[in-house]
Amino acid sequence: MSKNRLEAFSDGVLAIIITIMVLELKVPHAVEQVSHTAGLADLKPLLPVFLSYVLSFIYLSIYWNNHHHMFHATKHVTGGILWANLHLLFWLSLFPFTTAWVGENHPAPTPAAVYGFVLLMAAIAYYILQRTIVAQQGRDSLLAAAIGKDWKGKLSPVCYLAAIPLAFVSVWISVGLYVFVAFLWLVPDRRIERVLVKRQAE
């Protein structure tokens, strides 16, 4: 079975998720502006919504990037891989909701914790998908070699797990953890590229 349609469908869903998040950036409407002209002050209450949008945009970009790399190193697609991929897309599809909730209620602890919970579930879904592909490709496959020890993939869920209760201590700690994990992954993941080059050299 070809992987093209799985990639196309995932690209579609990710593109839509990333774009509908911006719909939560609601334009301050005329009704609220009876007495004044629209100015920068109208944008101020949107700031936490905007920042949570930026963070989620980065997270979804990271997922798209890693998904891209992972399937680049995948040859065949099975029914199990299809479903593991849909499971990942399900959790990612909740990002617009948690992003808007955390943005509109900053600095309330519960939305920040729920945001972390969805991040955690998406990380677990990604891990399951990776396991499913490696199981099908074999331990000696390009992907297995490329993933290696996968310390980022192991550290991230630990951070999310810690951020959930810590949100009730201080929202800033949990937000700090989410930002930290995002930066961790922003450093481009050259593992697969590196292994590819190595194997071609051998």
Next chain:
Amino acid sequence: MSKNRLEAFSDGVLAIIITIMVLELKVPHAVEQVSHTAGLADLKPLLPVFLSYVLSFIYLSIYWNNHHHMFHATKHVTGGILWANLHLLFWLSLFPFTTAWVGENHPAPTPAAVYGFVLLMAAIAYYILQRTIVAQQGRDSLLAAAIGKDWKGKLSPVCYLAAIPLAFVSVWISVGLYVFVAFLWLVPDRRIERVLVKRQAE
């Protein structure tokens, strides 16, 4: 005529349907929270909307999966197939509406019945599409062999048909039937894969 664009367009429509459903998960807004901080209690009224989203997500995933398999076994696309496919997409496009209606009015019987009606029409549209493709591919084709007796495809509309009047007896019976059919299909449909492997062996 190539099937690539039909697949790409269907993927696009399905990806959007699946994703805009999540827009019905409306963020509990600040106005309603004058006297308290946003907490898990705010999510409680969203629970039926969330669960109906999960169910519809699974249904649309099943449709995408089966659509993927069916067109994998299809060689040529005719005008009739194009229109049968658009007919299927039409009924699937009503999922976000019925999902939101059933979720927001739980446990009202009419929305549950209408949800079943749209499921029924989508199942019929899928059946017509399958017939159209088999008619064009021939009875000895890979697809015809793969579909076989198609007991799932025959049992599902019967369940939906039963669920519509039963919603007025108890919403739980009809919801139970919808969940039952979803689980029926979640068991991966290996028919096409199996037949493919068999034919290659011969």
Next chain:
Amino acid sequence: MSKNRLEAFSDGVLAIIITIMVLELKVPHAVEQVSHTAGLADLKPLLPVFLSYVLSFIYLSIYWNNHHHMFHATKHVTGGILWANLHLLFWLSLFPFTTAWVGENHPAPTPAAVYGFVLLMAAIAYYILQRTIVAQQGRDSLLAAAIGKDWKGKLSPVCYLAAIPLAFVSVWISVGLYVFVAFLWLVPDRRIERVLVKRQAE
């Protein structure tokens, strides 16, 4: 220049237009249902919105189908074709607006006339796109032969043009004309398929 990306982008835009139209089918909300359970009566005011959705879904399906056939018979894409295609997509992107307006204000004449105006502009944009492609492909090309006398393409804008003033006589006449043109095109356009088969036989 390859036509793949133009097709993919057009598919994306058409898929989204067709799907966001359904967002105008607004779920009757709990607030309005204080005193009663959600029932079929709640759907009644949605009927004109639903019917206008069905009509626009059919129109967009026809456009997608014809677009599919036209580019199937196109070899090269120029800057002029890109822009003529974007011009068509612009007018099609106004369908969700006019569809919702006509549906929510049935049977007001102005929305019905504006609906026809956007249909007319889309038909003109399609005609320009067709001319641009034929000019580039040459008068002896497959596409030019397939289009032939193009009586449907010539009759449709005349109907729209008539429907605009007639909406102020009776909305039903103009709606009848829109339905008539849609059925005209629903009869599958086998011209290109036929010419293709003929040329292969020669």
Next chain:
Amino acid sequence: MSKNRLEAFSDGVLAIIITIMVLELKVPHAVEQVSHTAGLADLKPLLPVFLSYVLSFIYLSIYWNNHHHMFHATKHVTGGILWANLHLLFWLSLFPFTTAWVGENHPAPTPAAVYGFVLLMAAIAYYILQRTIVAQQGRDSLLAAAIGKDWKGKLSPVCYLAAIPLAFVSVWISVGLYVFVAFLWLVPDRRIERVLVKRQAE
């Protein structure tokens, strides 16, 4: 690494951005029409929203067109190019917000200035993407030759930069500058096509 998925994802995001902008063209609702039939007068307050939609549609079309040409002349995609592309998509994703804000508050200076700011950031992001690709393809590459002196790419951000403070003098000056730059790019960019033809001739 193949560029197909990057193109497909970018097409998806651009198609969605261009289409959700139209959601801001809000249908004048029944509530406001208690005492009269829906007429053309109801569309009048939508005119600035419509015109800002047209302008942004043209801008996004230009970006899609240039993106199409640029990647047509690109062979390999690196991690750096992926991220530079996502950065561009981020700024483009803010177009629906600024378009709606400027349209609903015409002629307020701040929204017009913020509209220009997002145009400026998108232009800078496009420039960074172009630089990243040229750096990877080499100074003698097709793309580098095609871009040439890139006077349009250099003049545009200067215009946006001027339009931001000038919005506070007169909104019309800054709107005029945005329209001027759009027309500048509408003249089809034949540079890449020209160089391609030249090289094939050599």
